[in-house]
Amino acid sequence: MASGHGSEDPASFAASQLGCKEHWDKVYDGEMANFKSSGEIGEIWFGEDVAMKMVDWVCDNISDTNARILDVGCGNGHLLMELASNGYTNLTGTDYSPQAIELARNVNGGADSNHGIQFEVQDFLDAQDIARVAGSDRFDVVLDKGTYDAICLKPQDAAGGPAVDQAAISIYPRSVAASLKDTGVFLITSCNWTEDELVERFRDQLVCVGKVKHPSFRFGGAVGQTVTTLAFGKPRDLTLSAFGMSPAT
Ligand SMILES: C[S@@+](CC[C@H](N)C(=O)[O-])C[C@H]1O[C@@H](n2cnc3c(N)ncnc32)[C@H](O)[C@@H]1O
Incomplete structure (x- = not known):
């Protein structure tokens, strides 16, 4: 998803259409048409293996299958569908593209069933929308696969x-x-930001409580990863041991 580092801030990227709602509306219009004609659910960002690592992390760390889980920028909703098939029952998927939500509802069994998953349009940058969807209860788990990456490319x-x-x-x-x-956990997968960059960017609100290992590659003597998945919690209420995980650094 990277579109090239910007010149002013070496730790940011140049804006791209991947940060524009019109782009995603068009993408999901196309994916909806494709789903209707072929049954294909559309793109799984970063691939199925990465999606399954996030699902496995939830299964390994969140024992309450009634935990309230939000997938922000859910696209076609495949992550939540996997969680539903692993027994999780309190699932919400949101996206600012109404076309994505229509696709997710159709992919997940049509408006009447949706495997018990709630799908709603929500702009995750809008405070009123955040309060409306979270309610007074708020979420035990918030998942993000590629959404923060897209937001970081917004012109x-x-x-x-x-x-x-x-x-x-x-x-x-x-x-x-x-x-x-307050006891909730945020699990994010990014292809644009390293562990250190994510920790830095979320540090005012959240503390890193663990990471998911992905295969690494070696290039010119340096070891790299194509994606990073980190778990974060709120500083006062989470301890590393609560998730049985080691620090990310
Ligand atoms: C790279 S796609 C990832 C989709 C999905 N999470 C996946 O892994 O397949 C980024 C998603 O973020 C959504 N998105 C971008 N900005 C958003 C915002 N402000 N609020 C909610 N969703 C947003 C886009 O519509 C798109 O579905």
Whole structure:
């Protein structure tokens, strides 16, 4: 999903269409048409193995199958469908693209069943939308696969240009914190940010409590990873041992 580092801030990327709602509306329009004609559910970002690592992390660490789980920027809803088939019953998927939500509802058995999953349109940068979906209860788990990456590519200027919307980038961690219970956990997979960068970007709201291992590659003597998955919790209420995991650093 990377679109090239911007010149002003070496730790940011140039804005791209991947950060624009119109782009995603068009993508999911196409995927809906494809689903109707072929039954294909559409793109699984970062591939099935990465999705299953997130599902496995939830299964290994969240023993309460009634835990309230949100997948933010859920796309076609495949992550929640896997969790439902692993026995989780209190699942919500949201996306700011109504076309994504229509696709997710259809992929997940049609509006009447949805495997018990609630799908709703929600802009995760809108405080009122955050409060409406989270309710007073809020979530035990918030999942993100590729959504923060997309938000970090949102153009500052609707007319285009390489500058990213820094306000949007800084709102996102606050949206996560506002959606989570005090004992909740946030599991994020990113292909654009390293462990250190994610820890830094969420540090005002959240503390890293663990990581999921992905296969690494070696290039020119340096070892790298194509994706990073980290778990975060709220600072006062989570301890590393609560998840039986080691620090990410
Ligand atoms: C790279 S796709 C990932 C989709 C899905 N999570 C997956 O793994 O297949 C990014 C998703 O984030 C959604 N998105 C981007 N900005 C958003 C926002 N402000 N609020 C809610 N969803 C957003 C897009 O519509 C898109 O579905």
